[in-house]
Amino acid sequence: MVVDKLYNLRMRAAQGGSHEQGGTHISGGERITRFSNIQQVAMYLLEKGLTHCKGRPDFMQIQLESIPESVTYVQPLERWANVERFVKEGDTFLKEGKTVAFQLLEIIGIPKKVIDRAVEIVSQYSSMRGAVLIDAHSGKRLDDRGEKGVRVSRLDWLGNDFEKWARYYHVSANSRIREALALAAKVNNHPATIAELCWSDDPDYTTGYVASRKMGYQRIENIKTYGDERGCRIFFVDGQKDIRSYINYLENQPVLITWEG
Amino acid sequence: MVVDKLYNLRMRAAQGGSHEQGGTHISGGERITRFSNIQQVAMYLLEKGLTHCKGRPDFMQIQLESIPESVTYVQPLERWANVERFVKEGDTFLKEGKTVAFQLLEIIGIPKKVIDRAVEIVSQYSSMRGAVLIDAHSGKRLDDRGEKGVRVSRLDWLGNDFEKWARYYHVSANSRIREALALAAKVNNHPATIAELCWSDDPDYTTGYVASRKMGYQRIENIKTYGDERGCRIFFVDGQKDIRSYINYLENQPVLITWEG
Ligand SMILES: Nc1ncnc2c1ncn2[C@@H]1O[C@H](COP(=O)(O)OP(=O)(O)OP(=O)(O)O)[C@@H](O)[C@H]1O
Ligand SMILES: Nc1ncnc2c1ncn2[C@@H]1O[C@H](COP(=O)(O)OP(=O)(O)OP(=O)(O)O)[C@@H](O)[C@H]1O
Ligand SMILES: [Mg+2]
Ligand SMILES: [Mg+2]
Ligand SMILES: [Mg+2]
Ligand SMILES: [Mg+2]
Numbered sequence: 100m101v102v103d104k105l106y107n108l109r110m111r112a113a114q115g116g117s118h119e120q121g122g123t124h125i126s127g128g129e130r131i132t133r134f135s136n137i138q139q140v141a142m143y144l145l146e147k148g149l150t151h152c153k154g155r156p157d158f159m160q161i162q163l164e165s166i167p168e169s170v171t172y173v174q175p176l177e178r179w180a181n182v183e184r185f186v187k188e189g190d191t192f193l194k195e196g197k198t199v200a201f202q203l204l205e206i207i208g209i210p211k212k213v214i215d216r217a218v219e220i221v222s223q224y225s226s227m228r229g230a231v232l233i234d235a236h237s238g239k240r241l242d243d244r245g246e247k248g249v250r251v252s253r254l255d256w257l258g259n260d261f262e263k264w265a266r267y268y269h270v271s272a273n274s275r276i277r278e279a280l281a282l283a284a285k286v287n288n289h290p291a292t293i294a295e296l297c298w299s300d301d302p303d304y305t306t307g308y309v310a311s312r313k314m315g316y317q318r319i320e321n322i323k324t325y326g327d328e329r330g331c332r333i334f335f336v337d338g339q340k341d342i343r344s345y346i347n348y349l350e351n352q353p354v355l356i357t358w359e360g
Numbered sequence: 361m362v363v364d365k366l367y368n369l370r371m372r373a374a375q376g377g378s379h380e381q382g383g384t385h386i387s388g389g390e391r392i393t394r395f396s397n398i399q400q401v402a403m404y405l406l407e408k409g410l411t412h413c414k415g416r417p418d419f420m421q422i423q424l425e426s427i428p429e430s431v432t433y434v435q436p437l438e439r440w441a442n443v444e445r446f447v448k449e450g451d452t453f454l455k456e457g458k459t460v461a462f463q464l465l466e467i468i469g470i471p472k473k474v475i476d477r478a479v480e481i482v483s484q485y486s487s488m489r490g491a492v493l494i495d496a497h498s499g500k501r502l503d504d505r506g507e508k509g510v511r512v513s514r515l516d517w518l519g520n521d522f523e524k525w526a527r528y529y530h531v532s533a534n535s536r537i538r539e540a541l542a543l544a545a546k547v548n549n550h551p552a553t554i555a556e557l558c559w560s561d562d563p564d565y566t567t568g569y570v571a572s573r574k575m576g577y578q579r580i581e582n583i584k585t586y587g588d589e590r591g592c593r594i595f596f597v598d599g600q601k602d603i604r605s606y607i608n609y610l611e612n613q614p615v616l617i618t619w620e621g
Binding site: 155 | 365367378395398399402403406407410416417418419420421422423424425426
């Protein structure tokens with residue numbers, strides 16, 4: 100009997116050489132699949148990287164690896180809100196998205212000076228493909244990955260649970276939301292994560308989010324200027340926890356997001 | 361104007377972990393394509409690795425990189441012979457394939473003790489994904505790549521020149537022959553190559569070849585026992601030549617095989 104294993108597929112694409120050679124990060128993606136679906140998922144990732152709004156890559160790597168069956172099943176973050184509703188009057192934004200994001204982080208309990216320091220740290224890098232880990236108390240960076248950051252991998256939605264979720268919440272079932280929700284669920288499932296702040300590096304996508312176990316997933320429009328190619332993913336972390344095992348969870352623990360409805 | 365660049369695609373697949381982790385090499389492949397054809401070529405390589413007779417891989421990497429337009433155009437080796445005709449009477453092989461291969465190498469001018477030494481060197485490794493470079497005079501190994509060997513990359517046939525070639529020579533236009541002929545043409549185009557010896561690591565494929573500029577491409581059936589998973593690629597090299605620039609040619613110089621008919 101051939102056991103139908105699970106496979107992780109990850110893609111990264113860059114322009115001006117590979118990431119290692121100092122190329123600009125264009126696109127990344129990670130999916131989990133059974134053997135029978137590898138081709139389809141690989142095609143999705145290939146197309147994602149080749150047709151990205153950040154530009155045409157001249158380097159791409161797609162890696163397949165079988166992964167252990169010891170999967171952690173995680174629910175999407177419980178609350179889902181489109182903060183837009185609270186900050187927009189008609190077509191006018193009453194507050195800038197970043198201001199809203201920072202306020203939400205403060206409500207979660209991240210000191211203002213830690214938020215400022217974190218944003219200062221990520222703004223050093225013109226192009227990152229991973230996240231920066233920040234001590235939620237001291238504002239110090241906890242990983243030593245420099246411009247690379249820590250890329251969360253081995254995560255996906257189970258079956259068509261995302262489509263069911265999206266139908267239930269009347270959210271368009273697009274891959275951006277699919278991927279962001281899965282990432283936020285995996286990251287915030289770990290007790291060391293206190294909160295996550297994200298905005299895309301895609302110049303044409305100006306929506307970001309703040310996520311935490313307490314507050315759920317708070318989608319924030321207008322978080323950056325249209326055309327800006329700098330993105331960010333900051334994980335505010337409890338520095339008391341074992342950081343090596345935390346990074347190992349982020350990179351290696353297979354996580355499938357399930358939603359029953 | 362978008363210049364339609366050339367892209368190199370390479371694939372490698374292994375079982376029992378990645379090659380770096382000591383996994384067994386399952387499959388490899390390299391192709392050159394224009395942007396518009398990347399998806400199709402990637403699908404070919406993916407399928408090649410996933411359905412290989414050596415077994416189902418649990419690791420695979422597909423890498424895309426744009427390559428310089430400074431392409432070397434190379435003709436296929438001039439003579440093409442199926443040595444079978446000289447060593448088979450009806451259904452009976454008069455000589456073992458390896459004996460024939462070694463005799464051909466001696467005719468090309470490789471001393472018997474160098475051949476023996478080379479075969480001894482490759483037989484140390486249970487699974488290689490590249491070639492071993494042997495000094496044609498001393499029998500010493502010239503590369504320092506251990507079990508990995510030197511993998512020739514950035515090579516392909518131009519357009520449908522292979523199909524034209526195959527039609528002309530009444531050879532079945534299959535991908536095995538396509539890939540072997542391209543490799544032999546690139547390798548033997550370099551003045552440092554004196555001869556090449558190959559048999560597949562695929563257990564179900566018992567045909568190999570000897571190639572050289574002088575003698576062309578000599579296909580040899582029955583070169584190994586059916587079921588044997590050890591393959592070999594040995595480049596007999598003029599040790600007087602600059603080996604670093606030779607390896608750079610093998611790995612990095614884009615070569616397209618052309619055939620006018
Ligand atoms: N899986 C991940 N793990 C950690 N950080 C990530 C991950 N995915 C994205 N990021 C970070 O968040 C930023 C914005 O995410 P975004 O999804 O736009 O980019 P991407 O996933 O790298 O590529 P793509 O735009 O093709 O999805 C990235 O630049 C990267 O720094
Ligand atoms: N491009 C290459 N450069 C150098 N050596 C190669 C190359 N391709 C194959 N070889 C060597 O020749 C041996 C036999 O070749 P073969 O074509 O059967 O294997 P492969 O190319 O690695 O994978 P596949 O069987 O999928 O084509 C391989 O095990 C490898 O050591
Ligand atoms: Mg993404
Ligand atoms: Mg992006
Ligand atoms: Mg091959
Ligand atoms: Mg093989």
